[in-house]
Structures are given as C-alpha cells and as structure tokens.
Amino acid sequence: MTKFIIILLSAVFINNYVLSRFLGICPFLGVSKKLDSATGMSLAVIFVMLMATAATWPIQMYLLNPNGLGYLQTIVFILVIAALVQLVEIVLKRYIPALHKSLGVYLPLITTNCAVLGVTILNIDEGYTFAEAMVNSLGSGLGFFLAMVMFSGVRSKLEGADIPKNFQGLPITLIAASITSLSFMGFGGVIENLFA
Amino acid sequence: MTEILTAVIPVVIIGIICAAVLVVASKIMEVKEDERFPAVRECLPGANCGACGYAGCDGYAKALVENDSVPTNLCIPGAEAVAKQLSEALGVEFSEVKKQIAVIHCCGDCEHTKDRVDYRGMESCRAANLLFGGKGECTYGCLGMGDCQKVCPKDAICIENGIAHINQSRCIGCGMCAKTCPNGLISMIIADKAQAVVSCSSRDKGAVTRKVCSNGCIGCRKCVKVCPGGAINVIDNVAVIDPEKCTGCGECAANCTTNCILMYDENGLHRV
Numbered sequence: 478m479t480k481f482i483i484i485l486l487s488a489v490f491i492n493n494y495v496l497s498r499f500l501g502i503c504p505f506l507g508v509s510k511k512l513d514s515a516t517g518m519s520l521a522v523i524f525v526m527l528m529a530t531a532a533t534w535p536i537q538m539y540l541l542n543p544n545g546l547g548y549l550q551t552i553v554f555i556l557v558i559a560a561l562v563q564l565v566e567i568v569l570k571r572y573i574p575a576l577h578k579s580l581g582v583y584l585p586l587i588t589t590n591c592a593v594l595g596v597t598i599l600n601i602d603e604g605y606t607f608a609e610a611m612v613n614s615l616g617s618g619l620g621f622f623l624a625m626v627m628f629s630g631v632r633s634k635l636e637g638a639d640i641p642k643n644f645q646g647l648p649i650t651l652i653a654a655s656i657t658s659l660s661f662m663g664f665g666g667v668i669e670n671l672f673a
Numbered sequence: 674m675t676e677i678l679t680a681v682i683p684v685v686i687i688g689i690i691c692a693a694v695l696v697v698a699s700k701i702m703e704v705k706e707d708e709r710f711p712a713v714r715e716c717l718p719g720a721n722c723g724a725c726g727y728a729g730c731d732g733y734a735k736a737l738v739e740n741d742s743v744p745t746n747l748c749i750p751g752a753e754a755v756a757k758q759l760s761e762a763l764g765v766e767f768s769e770v771k772k773q774i775a776v777i778h779c780c781g782d783c784e785h786t787k788d789r790v791d792y793r794g795m796e797s798c799r800a801a802n803l804l805f806g807g808k809g810e811c812t813y814g815c816l817g818m819g820d821c822q823k824v825c826p827k828d829a830i831c832i833e834n835g836i837a838h839i840n841q842s843r844c845i846g847c848g849m850c851a852k853t854c855p856n857g858l859i860s861m862i863i864a865d866k867a868q869a870v871v872s873c874s875s876r877d878k879g880a881v882t883r884k885v886c887s888n889g890c891i892g893c894r895k896c897v898k899v900c901p902g903g904a905i906n907v908i909d910n911v912a913v914i915d916p917e918k919c920t921g922c923g924e925c926a927a928n929c930t931t932n933c934i935l936m937y938d939e940n941g942l943h944r945v
Contacts, residue, residue, distance in 0.1 A: 540683075544683070546679070546680070546683055548680075549680060549683065549684060552684060553683075553684060553687055556684070556687055556688055556691060557687065557691065559691075560691035560692075560694065560695055563695055564694060564695060564698055567695070567698045567699050567702050568698070568702060570702070570704050571702035571703075571704055572702075637800070639795065
C-alpha cells in the first residue's frame with residue numbers, strides 16, 4: 478500500500494509531468510488561459526492517460542516483449558493511443574453527450590499529446606506492474622491537473638498586470654511557467670523522506 | 674529483409690485492427706447530424722468572433738439548424754452576403770442585416786459633473802471602476818479612461834472633456850465597446866432609424882442624481898407623459914426608450930427638464 482502512495486504522490490509532485498519532466502507543455506501554455514477550459518483539458522488528460530495505460534501495458538507485456546519487438550514500443554503506442562482516443566470520442570458522443578460536450582474539444586488535442594505517450598512509455602521503463610502503472614497514470618494525470626489549475630490562476634493575475642510591452646503575451650507566460658516549475662523543485666526528496 | 678518485415682508486419686496488422694475497430698464503431702455508434710449543418714456551417718466566416726451571441730460559428734450553425742426561429746442575420750462580420758447564403762441554405766426568408774451603431778448613455782462631462790477623488794491608478798475604466806465605482810461623483814457614468822477607445826477597431830471613439838464620444842460615421846457597429854464598458858453605458862441602436870436616446874444611466878434617486886450631475890436623468894416622468902407613442906418608461910429612476918415604438922418625433926427631448934434626452938437621426942446624435 479505504501480508503495481502505491483509513494484508512486485501516486487511522486488507522480489503528482491516530484492515528477493510532475495509538466496513542471497518537472499516538461500512533457501505536455503503545448504496544452505499547458507495553450508489551454509491554461511481560463512480556469513474552466515484548463516479543468517476540462519486536465520480531466521480529459523486524466524481520463525485518456527488511464528485508458529492509454531490500460532491498453533498499452535498489456536500490449537507491451539503480452540504482445541511486444543514475448544516476440545522480441547520491444548523496439549517498436551513508441552510507434553505502436555502512438556498508433557494505439559490515437560485509435561483509442563478516437564474510439565473514446567465516438568463512444569462518448571453516442572452514449573454520454575454531456576461529457577462529450579465538455580471534454581470533446583480537448584480529446585483530439587490529446588491524441589498526440591506527449592504527456593500521454595510519456596506516461597505509457599515510462600510505466601514500462603520503470604518496470605511497474607499493471608496496478609502500479611495505473612496508479613502512476615492517475616498520479617500523472619492529477620499532477621497535470623494541478624499544474625494546469627495553478628497556472629491558470631497565475632495567468633489570470635497576469636491579465637491585469639502592467640507588463641512591459643516587450644514581454645506581453647508569450648514571453649511573460651514562459652517566464653511565469655519557469656518560475657512555477659522552479660517552485661516544484663522544492664518537492665524533490667520530500668516523499669522518500671516522508672515514508673522513510 | 675526479414676528484420677524489416679518483422680517490424681513492419683506487426684505494425685501494419687495493429688494499424689489495420691485499429692482502423693477496423695474505428696470503422697465498425699463509427700458505423701454502429703453513428704450520431705445523426707442534421708444534413709443541413711455542414712452547408713450552414715460552410716456559409717459562416719469561421720472567425721468564431723461571438724458577435725452573433727453564440728459560442729463560435731459552430732454554435733450559431735447548430736442553433737440555426739435546430740431552431741427555426743433563430744434569425745439568419747446575426748452574423749455581423751459576414752453582413753448581408755452571409756445572411757443571404759444562410760437563408761438559401763436553410764430555405765427561409767431573407768431579412769437584411771440592419772446596420773447598427775453604438776451610442777453612449779452618459780453626458781456627464783467635465784462641465785456637468787465633478788471628480789470626487791484624485792485617481793492615480795491604472796489607466797483603465799475596469800480598474801478605476803473597481804475602486805469605489807470610479808473617480809467621478811456619479812458611479813454610473815462614463816469613467817473616461819478609454820477602455821472602449823482601446824478596443825474600437827475603427828478608431829471611432831475619442832475621449833473628450835472627460836467622457837467618451839462616438840464618431841457615428843466611423844462606427845461599424847461591431848459592438849466591441851458595448852461589451853467592454855464596465856458600466857454598460859454603450860448600447861447598439863439601428864443606424865437608419867431616427868430615435869431618441871437617453872444620455873444618462875444613473876439609477877440613483879432623482880435628488881441624488883441632480884446633486885452629482887446637472888445633466889442626469891432625475892426620473893421626473895415628464896417624457897413619459899409627453900411621448901405620443903407611449904415608448905418611454907422610467908425604470909430604476911432612469912428613462913428607458915423602447916426603440917421599436919419610438920418614432921423620433923423629438924417631443925421628449927424638447928421637454929426634458931435636465932436636457933438628458935438626445936435625438937439621433939441622419940445628422941448623428943444632437944440636442945434639440
């Protein structure tokens with residue numbers, strides 16, 4: 478049980494996908510302008526990360542590894558995740574239109590999101606069991622959610638700030654993102670010592 | 674050669690399986706879209722500006738298809754050309770896009786009202802309004818910091834004598850200023866119709882309004898009485914004119930005790 482908690486917390490705080498591993502920066506900068514779209518995007522990412530792990534972990538363990546095709550990991554995962562997201566979109570549109578309406582616009586964006594691909598590949602690299610891999614994906618998704626919500630707060634403050642003309646727009650956003658990510662370095666080593 | 678094949682064949686097989694699943698799923702779980710939707714969506718400019726009042730062009734197209742009572746002339750950037758195409762695509766009667774123009778409902782300039790504080794904050798109406806309703810005596814009036822001027826794409830607004838003025842010949846009726854004004858002082862009126870415009874938005878009681886601004890509407894109801902068409906009502910201590918009923922006769926403007934009703938016609942906005 479402790480191991481699951483360690484995996485979850487370290488995925489959220491220490492190895493935060495956006496702020497420590499720098500994966501999924503595109504939606505982090507693109508969709509974080511408003512809180513509601515940031516939440517919608519993050520929920521979609523959590524959902525897709527879990528689905529993608531559930532699909533790719535068995536493929537790697539029972540299809541690729543036994544046949545000595547481990548080197549095809551990246552290309553097969555991209556293919557499977559893209560197809561999976563499309564399938565999820567079709568299913569949502571048919572059976573849960575309300576959810577499709579709130580997550581729908583973000584789903585195609587996630588199809589080729591590097592954070593999702595990163596989670597699935599790192600799950601294999603770390604040698605996680607299926608349950609551990611799922612917990613890690615959940616933690617990574619929550620970490621993405623945390624980063625998005627935090628950063629949308631930062632950006633709403635930037636809206637009203639008196640920024641020098643040269644820094645307006647993307648430059649100040651990148652500076653703010655770097656400072657936010659710097660603050661997450663403070664979590665390094667916390668979790669290991671918490672359960673030591 | 675065999676190495677290449679051992680890599681290519683599994684990927685191709687997985688790809689084919691994925692494709693097959695998607696094709697089957699999209700056939701089984703197909704959601705029927707109104708067949709007019711793509712045609713309607715095609716007519717719209719795709720700028721997603723939101724001037725129609727819907728969330729982007731897709732939203733407007735959807736509303737048009739689903740609800741027959743949604744008018745086809747809401748797309749302001751597309752103007753008449755788009756309205757015509759939409760009407761054709763939907764098979765409904767074409768009604769022309771009425772050109773709109775912005776008018777400001779405040780005439781509390783420096784001669785008629787005073788500042789009560791010396792404001793030295795950000796040069797923005799929105800910021801100034803957050804600080805006890807702005808620097809002026811009247812908290813409903815124009816703040817004069819030019820937020821509307823900044824958003825106007827045609828430079829049709831200038832700040833003169835402490836309040837915003839709209840250059841009617843330059844205004845294209847996009848409504849950006851009306852959305853920006855923190856006090857909601859700007860409204861859009863039909864451009865080619867003569868009508869009366871109340872140039873005050875103060876919802877304070879008459880006595881309070883009179884104290885802070887010599888040009889404000891005090892809600893005396895004189896205009897309500899003289900209006901031959903019954904187009905005027907006093908709501909929340911300020912006269913409100915129903916543009917549908919107003920004939921532009923000018924009786925109200927001529928009789929207004931504080932001269933806060935202006936007339937709009939082909940010569941622009943003016944006092945009587």
